[in-house]
Amino acid sequence: MANVISDETIDYVGILAKLELSDEEKENAKKDMESMLDYIDKLNELDTTGVEPMSHVFPVNNVFREDVVTNGDDRENILKNAPEEQDGMFNVPKTFD
Amino acid sequence: MNILDYTATELAKKIKAHEVSVLEATNAVLGQIDKTEDEYNCYVTIDREGALKKAEEVQAKIDSGEIDGPLAGVPVAIKDNMCTEGILTTCSSKILGNFVPTFTSEAVLNLERAGAVIIGKTNMDEFAMGSTTETSAFGPTKNPKNPEHVPGGSSGGSAAAVAANECFYALGSDTGGSIRQPAGYCGVVGMKPTYSTVSRYGLIAYGSSLDQIGPLSKDVTDCATILEVIASYDSKDSTSVKRENTDFTSALVDDVKGLRIGIPRDYFGEGLDSEVKDAVLKAADVLKSKGAVVEEFDLGLVEYAIPAYYTIAAAEASSNLERFDGIKYGYRTEEYTDLHNMYKKTRSEGFGPEVKRRIMLGSFVLSSGYYDAYYLKALRVKALIKKAFDDAFAKYDVILGPVAPTTAPKLGESLSDPIKMYLGDIYTISINLAGLPGICLPCGNDSKGLPIGLQLIGDCFKENNIIRAAYTYEQARNEMEKEVK
Numbered sequence: 001m002a003n004v005i006s007d008e009t010i011d012y013v014g015i016l017a018k019l020e021l022s023d024e025e026k027e028n029a030k031k032d033m034e035s036m037l038d039y040i041d042k043l044n045e046l047d048t049t050g051v052e053p054m055s056h057v058f059p060v061n062n063v064f065r066e067d068v069v070t071n072g073d074d075r076e077n078i079l080k081n082a083p084e085e086q087d088g089m090f091n092v093p094k095t096f097d
Numbered sequence: 098m099n100i101l102d103y104t105a106t107e108l109a110k111k112i113k114a115h116e117v118s119v120l121e122a123t124n125a126v127l128g129q130i131d132k133t134e135d136e137y138n139c140y141v142t143i144d145r146e147g148a149l150k151k152a153e154e155v156q157a158k159i160d161s162g163e164i165d166g167p168l169a170g171v172p173v174a175i176k177d178n179m180c181t182e183g184i185l186t187t188c189s190s191k192i193l194g195n196f197v198p199t200f201t202s203e204a205v206l207n208l209e210r211a212g213a214v215i216i217g218k219t220n221m222d223e224f225a226m227g228s229t230t231e232t233s234a235f236g237p238t239k240n241p242k243n244p245e246h247v248p249g250g251s252s253g254g255s256a257a258a259v260a261a262n263e264c265f266y267a268l269g270s271d272t273g274g275s276i277r278q279p280a281g282y283c284g285v286v287g288m289k290p291t292y293s294t295v296s297r298y299g300l301i302a303y304g305s306s307l308d309q310i311g312p313l314s315k316d317v318t319d320c321a322t323i324l325e326v327i328a329s330y331d332s333k334d335s336t337s338v339k340r341e342n343t344d345f346t347s348a349l350v351d352d353v354k355g356l357r358i359g360i361p362r363d364y365f366g367e368g369l370d371s372e373v374k375d376a377v378l379k380a381a382d383v384l385k386s387k388g389a390v391v392e393e394f395d396l397g398l399v400e401y402a403i404p405a406y407y408t409i410a411a412a413e414a415s416s417n418l419e420r421f422d423g424i425k426y427g428y429r430t431e432e433y434t435d436l437h438n439m440y441k442k443t444r445s446e447g448f449g450p451e452v453k454r455r456i457m458l459g460s461f462v463l464s465s466g467y468y469d470a471y472y473l474k475a476l477r478v479k480a481l482i483k484k485a486f487d488d489a490f491a492k493y494d495v496i497l498g499p500v501a502p503t504t505a506p507k508l509g510e511s512l513s514d515p516i517k518m519y520l521g522d523i524y525t526i527s528i529n530l531a532g533l534p535g536i537c538l539p540c541g542n543d544s545k546g547l548p549i550g551l552q553l554i555g556d557c558f559k560e561n562n563i564i565r566a567a568y569t570y571e572q573a574r575n576e577m578e579k580e581v582k
Contacts, residue, residue: 009461016460017415018422019453020441032454032515033461039516040404040462043474046481053476056306056336057292057483057532057557063335077199081426090424093436 003037005030100125101262105171105319108265112159112170119159119170122265123152123214126172129262130216137239139258141177142185143217148172151214159212167322167346169212174264176255177218178225179205179310180299184215188301189233190223192421192428192447202299203334204268204310204327211326216264219254223449224418225275225303227251228518229511232451237508242284242548246505249279255313256283266323267313272304273406274500274525276311277537281500281550284539286320286567287313291557292532293338295324296331302417304410305336307529317538317568321345324560340558348561353569354388356562359493361396364524370503376541376549377499383573384497384566394492397485401478402527403519407455408462408475409530414452415459421447454515483531490556495566498524500537500550524552534560536567540574 010030014021021029075088084091100122103111111117127145134140152172158164175181178188180198187193201209209215222232230238230253238253240246241261248257252269256279259267269276271289280287288311295310302308312323328343360381365374385391423429423443430446433439448456462471489496501521511518528535533554540551551570555563 013457013461013464014441016464017453017456018419018437018440018444019448019457020445025453029454029457033458035516036407036458037461037471040408040471040475042404043401043408043478046398046401046478048474048477048481051477051480053473054480054483055476057530058336058338060336063332065332078425080199081196083423083427083429092424093433093439095436 003034003041005033101129103265104315105265106167106322108171109166109168119152119156119214120149122170123148123172123216126216126262126264133241133261134263136244137241137257137261137263138236139219139238139254139261139263140174140217141187141189141220141235141254144184144215147184148214148216155212155214164212166211166326168208168326170214171212171265172214172216173208174216174219174255174258174267175205176221176252176267176269178221178270178301179268180301181205181215181218184218186218186301187235188224189221189235190448190452191234192444193426194234194428196427198299200299203296203329203331205299207327207329208268219252219258219267221254222251223452224301224414225251225270225272226414226451226455228274228278228521229506230254230279231508231512232449234449239508240283240505243505243546246507246547247282247511249282249505251275252287252313253279256280256285256287259283259285259313259315266315266319268310268327269313270300270308270310271529272307272410273529274522276313277500277525277535277550277552278522280313280537281552282505282548284548285313285315286317286536286538287311288320288324288536289528289534290324290328290560291534293336294328294340294343296329296334296337298331298333304413305417306413307410317564317571318349320536321349321564342558342561345560345564348564349568350565351569351572352388353384353566356389356495356566357493358384358389358391358495358497358566359489360391360393360497361399362393363396363399364498368502368520368523369499370543372543373499373501373503373549377497377551380540380551380570381497384570387569387573389566394489396489396496398482399523399527402482402530403523405475405478405482406522406526406530407458407519408471409479411455411459412463412472413459415456415463418452418456451512451515479530482527486527486531486533494555494559494562496554498552498554500524500552504543504545504547504549528554532557534563536563538567538571540570
């Protein structure tokens with residue numbers, strides 16, 4: 001089975017992945033994804049009826065702790081690598097008018 | 098004897114006995130870097146000043162008796178995806194090209210507590226996505242055994258730095274073979290422990306359910322010693338497991354009598370280079386002659402591990418790499434019109450092609466309408482693969498095979514066909530899916546003089562079986578080499 005990725009799909013994936021692709025990159029991405037999906041389709045040869053999806057190999061349970069503050073004010077460190085900072089806050093482009 | 102010829106544990110003993118100072122050891126490594134680093138490009142960042150300062154501090158602590166461990170004073174290289182306070186940490190990506198962490202990852206802290214001297218941060222495939230270290234934004238690393246060839250990846254810088262004596266040992270991370278395969282290509286020892294053994298706190302995530310930190314070293318003794326130091330339960334890593342049996346050095350025993358070793362026939366089929374095959378089977382014979390019970394068996398499902406892995410790893414990567422948005426840290430594009438445009442431009446300019454490829458694939462397999470067919474299907478296949486290993490480990494203590502189908506390819510030969518590159522991971526990838534420990538150690542050279550890697554795989558939490566087998570093989574090989582000389 002050969003997968004075909006449409007222009008709409010690659011645009012949608014671009015939105016999900018937050019990537020802006022040039023026309024050339026889009027064409028390459030379509031081809032790459034088609035061949036990867038053709039390859040992944042090999043998994044359909046296996047009957048997995050009744051098999052539970054395994055997200056972790058060991059049982060992972062919620063880890064509970066007492067609700068006490070253990071960390072202090074770390075604002076300076078947190079902002080240290082920010083591309084833009086203003087008055088002790090991350091500076092972001094305007095998000096609404 | 099040249100200081101650089103010591104293994105990490107030998108050096109620590111010499112330092113303890115005051116035959117070598119920490120500063121001498123550090124200078125020896127920096128001197129070697131001056132000689133060979135221009136050609137090999139093992140490091141993204143070399144922290145000379147920090148290392149020399151640290152050497153003095155550690156020496157004082159050793160002299161006062163405050164630090165007294167098997168790695169005290171030994172210079173180490175850290176893969177550039179582990180956060181190190183005050184030292185640039187890039188993941189070999191432009192998007193983190195200016196990132197200086199304000200904290201240190203738990204595994205590195207464990208080393209520092211044991212008196213490690215950090216020399217610098219090693220080159221890698223961008224965000225650990227690749228098998229050659231050629232996807233690094235800072236240029237490829239060359240294989241010190243033959244600089245026309247790749248060192249493997251993604252921990253290629255760490256493996257090459259050990260092989261080139263540009264450090265005494267290194268840390269790498271392994272998501273689908275990224276410690277074991279470069280160890281094999283560079284002729285050093287590399288190990289991925291059981292998932293959850295080493296804290297992932299401060300390791301910049303690629304595939305969180307697969308990632309593990311582990312050692313790259315000159316021999317098996319160093320490997321077990323390093324692992325013993327870095328393994329720890331850590332409440333900051335929610336998948337960390339409280340283990341009782343982390344006395345890995347107790348398995349450094351030259352004896353495999355009665356050890357049951359299984360050789361999967363499906364690891365020796367089409368695509369495996371004949372010289373690699375011969376060397377690996379010869380190693381199995383050596384272990385047999387030492388008293389191990391060796392037999393062939395069918396593991397099954399080997400060909401399904403790669404498509405399952407790339408689905409799961411890409412899905413997790415697309416989610417993990419969402420954090421790189423140009424706001425909290427790292428690169429931000431110069432010009433933009435609004436928030437979403439800033440996100441998109443930042444990420445498109447900051448990530449390289451292989452990273453974009455995997456983020457897009459991951460976004461697709463997780464998207465509505467495809468999630469069941471691709472992502473959940475892969476997780477179901479993962480369950481089957483885990484079951485196949487459970488069945489195998491009911492019969493065997495160790496599974497033995499090659500680490501990769503060939504020795505190191507030439508630079509520039511791998512990236513043009515992604516699927517072909519992914520196929521090279523066939524023997525390493527299922528170990529990550531099943532959470533198992535695996536060690537790679539040298540078992541000879543091919544006719545081009547390139548190292549061949551032997552892989553030993555153990556059941557979960559049973560590192561000691563593979564360490565014992567690896568140590569016994571290494572002793573036998575050292576004996577054989579002495580006889581040849």
